[in-house]
Amino acid sequence: MSAGAARRCLLALLAAAPAAAAAGTEDRYPEFADEHLTAGRVIWVENCMTCHGYGIAGAPDPNKAKAWAYRLEKPRETLYDHALNGFFGPDGTMMPARGGNEDLSDAEVKLAVDYMAAVAQRANDLADEQAQSEAETDAVAESRLDPRP
Numbered sequence: 001m002s003a004g005a006a007r008r009c010l011l012a013l014l015a016a017a018p019a020a021a022a023a024g025t026e027d028r029y030p031e032f033a034d035e036h037l038t039a040g041r042v043i044w045v046e047n048c049m050t051c052h053g054y055g056i057a058g059a060p061d062p063n064k065a066k067a068w069a070y071r072l073e074k075p076r077e078t079l080y081d082h083a084l085n086g087f088f089g090p091d092g093t094m095m096p097a098r099g100g101n102e103d104l105s106d107a108e109v110k111l112a113v114d115y116m117a118a119v120a121q122r123a124n125d126l127a128d129e130q131a132q133s134e135a136e137t138d139a140v141a142e143s144r145l146d147p148r149p
């Protein structure tokens with residue numbers, strides 16, 4: 001492929017990605033009743049979704065329960081610090097300070113972190129519920145196989 005064609009191809013991909021993702025944005029990145037999180041969502045969608053919404057550069061998608069389970073266990077202050085000042089994770093992936101937007105205030109970055117943590121918490125709660133209901137289904141199946149009282 002010529003450099004020109006490669007470039008056009010890349011541009012087409014970049015143009016298509018937000019359109020494709022926009023369709024599912026409401027489901028994947030819901031509004032929460034809490035005003036604090038509503039404000040956080042606006043900042044997050046504008047500044048953080050570019051990476052975190054698509055797994056760009058290894059950014060953890062808050063809808064991936066596993067990617068966030070251990071991060072949710074970090075003190076919130078640590079997550080704020082990593083978002084404000086940047087952070088190199090154990091896999092060598094890098095969170096740039098303020099997501100690369102120097103114009104964001106500390107308060108805005110923290111709101112976006114809180115929003116992302118709320119989505120990640122929701123994903124983890126759903127994963128726990130699923131694991132729970134699978135365990136119950138297995139228990140019922142086993143009790144049917146085992147006729148003893």
Ligand code: HEC
Nearest residue numbers: 047048051057058059079082083089093094095099112113
């Ligand atoms: C250029 C891509 C990019 C942008 C934009 C970006 N992030 Fe990240 N972020 C990353 C990557 C990559 C990681 C994973 C770092 C690691 O743990 O290895 C990460 C991790 C994080 C973490 C978890 C840190 C930890 O301790 O595990 C938080 C919190 C975070 N980002 C918040 C934000 C917020 C808030 C914004 C928007 C203001 C944002 N990010 C924008 C790439 C990005």
